[in-house]
Amino acid sequence: MSRLEGRVAIVTGAAQGIGAGISRVLAGQGAKVMLTDISEKVEATAEEIRREGFHAEYFLMDVTNAEQVESVVKGVIEGHGRVDVLVNNAGIYPRKRLVEMPEEFLMRMFDVNVFGMFRCARAVLPSMRERRYGKIVNISSVTGPMVGSPAGGQTAYASTKSAVQGFTVGLALEVAQYGINVNSVMPGYIYSPSAFGTRGSGDAEDADEAMREFGLRIPMCRQGTPEDVGNVVLFLASDESSYITGTYIVVDGGNILQEEFLGPYEPK
């Protein structure tokens, strides 16, 4: 029996990277997954999942556009009768030092990474409350709530991800009595085209090599995959986590545990 048989899940930022991985894992466990993104690539990602024999639909949806969010959620509820799972994954992480940071940069980071989650949750909550069932999973990061990059340029990003933790706790308390769970996942270094991509050559082998090399800095000797995050989201979206709310799970191969770096690490 698939763990999410027949459940309806909306994933934001699902065209590529972690959002695409989450969508694949949820669909593979029987969920009807609604992939949403601002990028048109989301159509091809949904098509790939369908080719594997699972249920995937796509919607162009910008999480900074409240009307669009409301209208997509309304369409999903009309089409499928409900939304069981919302995965707030869409996020951006350009780096900029505070002294060089234009106001628009700061506002955009919060608009996508934080307020986007508010808009999506607000849109799905009335129907979840009515059905007394719902799972909201917010993709945060270890960056901000737990660690920072010595290279700098992450004050805005780190602040948005810390805000996601506050949002998770505050909302979890607001909706617990309606049978709705709200949790977050804090990924460490996960392979995605934006985070690592290729070295500019567009060559997939280069990307694999960059990922392998980077993995040697992580105690578990490898970089994370979008599916590593997807498997944790699966748990938080399933009934196996029904008594867990307002908390977080770190998915980072042990990376933030290090007080000092003794790598490079090789499998033993």
Ligand SMILES: NC(=O)c1ccc[n+]([C@@H]2O[C@H](COP(=O)([O-])OP(=O)(O)OC[C@H]3O[C@@H](n4cnc5c(N)ncnc54)[C@H](O)[C@@H]3O)[C@@H](O)[C@H]2O)c1
């Ligand atoms: N990759 C990592 O190492 C890592 C680590 C920790 C946390 N995260 C978080 O995971 C999430 C996904 O990251 P990723 O690495 O897969 O990034 P990515 O850039 O590969 O994918 C993000 C997706 O979000 C979409 N998106 C951007 N702005 C949007 C908007 N306004 N509305 C809707 N969609 C939008 C993009 O088009 C893209 O498809 C982000 O929230 C990120 O902060 C990533």
